[in-house]
Amino acid sequence: MHQPSSPILCSFPNPDELVESLAQFIIQAQKESIEKKGKFTVAISGGSLPKQLNGLIGKRGIKWDKWQVFYADERIVPLDHEDSNHRLCTEELFSKVPIPQQNIHTIDYSLASDPEDLADAYEKELIHEFANKDSARFPVFDLILLGVGPDGHTASLFPGHELLSEEDRWVAEIVDSPKPPPQRITLTFPVLNHASRVAFVASGAGKADTLKEVLDTPEVGLPASRVRPLSPGQVYWFVDDAAASKLEYPKTPFKL
Numbered sequence: 001m002h003q004p005s006s007p008i009l010c011s012f013p014n015p016d017e018l019v020e021s022l023a024q025f026i027i028q029a030q031k032e033s034i035e036k037k038g039k040f041t042v043a044i045s046g047g048s049l050p051k052q053l054n055g056l057i058g059k060r061g062i063k064w065d066k067w068q069v070f071y072a073d074e075r076i077v078p079l080d081h082e083d084s085n086h087r088l089c090t091e092e093l094f095s096k097v098p099i100p101q102q103n104i105h106t107i108d109y110s111l112a113s114d115p116e117d118l119a120d121a122y123e124k125e126l127i128h129e130f131a132n133k134d135s136a137r138f139p140v141f142d143l144i145l146l147g148v149g150p151d152g153h154t155a156s157l158f159p160g161h162e163l164l165s166e167e168d169r170w171v172a173e174i175v176d177s178p179k180p181p182p183q184r185i186t187l188t189f190p191v192l193n194h195a196s197r198v199a200f201v202a203s204g205a206g207k208a209d210t211l212k213e214v215l216d217t218p219e220v221g222l223p224a225s226r227v228r229p230l231s232p233g234q235v236y237w238f239v240d241d242a243a244a245s246k247l248e249y250p251k252t253p254f255k256l
């Protein structure tokens with residue numbers, strides 16, 4: 001029986017060291033995945049996360065053509081809209097590295113009038129990527145990169161929302177997101193919890209109370225606390241000391 005893993009917490013003295021270590025971690029994950037399967041499947045969320053991937057720019061050892069990038073959540077807005085996670089990731093990262101455009105999997109905004117259809121179409125995009133002879137009931141991402149909001153939400157999984165109990169779909173729509181814009185799609189918990197690695201990234205004193213609740217009192221069941229990939233999957237928290245300042249949860253020294 002596979003058991004859920006306990007989070008590994010790595011805290012860094014400042015945001016720069018956090019960004020640099022995160023980049024090394026991602027490059028190592030990429031190396032292992034490409035050695036095993038010839039590709040690297042990643043899901044990225046929005047908020048402050050895309051900027052924290054800056055450490056990847058100009059680094060050696062990244063095989064961008066082997067990356068297949070999906071969005072852990074995306075706002076249902078045009079791809080060039082200021083609220084689009086794709087636009088943000090493009091500005092912060094993809095426009096600065098040699099990743100082939102076709103390796104970045106965006107939502108099909110032409111389906112925006114029916115969010116359920118749009119979510120189903122994005123799920124099909126995942127099925128196309130992951131369905132092969134090894135495919136299990138859920139896709140196994142090599143890495144999912146997440147942030148955490150002040151209410152403990154992650155991706156577009158918000159506290160108390162019915163989506164928290166989704167057991168079947170890979171991608172779901174949400175039309176009443178408490179964080180604007182209201183219409184979004186998100187990977188569901190079963191997908192997050194089947195990943196090989198999930199890495200949360202949080203920095204700054206403004207995250208300290210949330211981190212304390214998520215990591216020190218997981219029994220409260222905030223969405224971010226419920227991300228516990230089944231073994232051998234693993235969840236990591238990359239934080240700075242300011243974000244970790246109120247935590248009792250044990251820290252693990254960062255090593256590759």
Ligand SMILES: O=C(O)[C@H](O)[C@@H](O)[C@H](O)[C@H](O)COP(=O)(O)O
Pocket residue numbers: 045046047048049073074075085146147148149150153154155156179
């Ligand atoms: O697109 C989104 O809204 C996100 O994916 C969301 O889950 C985000 O990651 C958190 O709200 C943290 O956001 P910050 O990093 O900006 O605090």
